[in-house]
C-alpha cells in the first residue's frame with residue numbers, strides 16, 4: 144500500500160509510521176529523517192536544507208521532491224511505503240501524484256496546545272529514530288533508547304521559536320492537503336489524542352486493517 148500520514152509537527156506521525164511500517168513490512172520514508180542525515184553528512188544539499196530547517200521553515204519543493212523521487216525508485220518500495228512528512232505542500236502532492244498516486248492518507252489531528260507540549264518534551268534516538276517523551280512516554284533509563292540502547296537527543300528545531308514557526312507553516316502550507324486528498328477520495332481523519340496504542344488502533348481501523 145502507498146500511504147501517507149498527514150498531521151502537524153508533534154501529531155505522532157513518526158511514532159505511528161514506525162509501528163505501521165514494522166507491522167506491514169514496508170518502509171517508513173521520513174523526509175525529515177533523510178534531511179537530518181544529509182545535514183549530519185554535510186552534503187551540499189544538507190547544508191542548503193539546514194538553513195531552512197534551523198528556522199523551522201520548509202525546504203524548497205524541488206529539493207524535497209528530488210530526494211523522494213530517488214528514494215521511491217528503490218527496490219524495497221515495490222510493495223508500498225508509509226510516507227511521513229511528505230508531501231507538505233500542494234506542489235509536492237501534485238508532483239507525487241504524477242508518478243506515484245497515494246492510495247490512503249491518514250490525517251492525524253491533535254489540538255495545538257498539546258502539540259507544543261509534545262514537541263518540547265520529545266526525545267529521539269540518534270541511531271534508530273525511536274521517539275520518547277520526557278513525561279508521557281519516558282525511556283526506562285534516562286537518555287537511553289529502549290529499542291537499541293543508543294543515546295537520546297533533543298532535536299535542535301524542537302525549541303519554542305522554531306515550534307511556533309513550524310506550526311504556522313503547517314497551517315498555511317500543509318493543512319490544505321487534507322481537502323486536496325479528500326477531493327481525491329483517499330483521506331481518512333483520525334483523532335490523534337491519547338495513548339499511542341489507542342491512536343494506532345484508530346489508524347488501523349480507518350485503514351480497514353484491524
Ligand code: AMP
Pocket residue numbers: 152174175176178195196197199200201202203204207227228229230231232235300309
Ligand atoms: P520533520 O522531521 O518531518 O518534522 O521535518 C523537520 C524539518 O525538515 C521541517 O521543519 C522542514 O524544515 C524539513 N522538511 C521535512 N519534510 C519536508 C517536506 N516534505 N518539505 C519541506 N521541508 C521538509
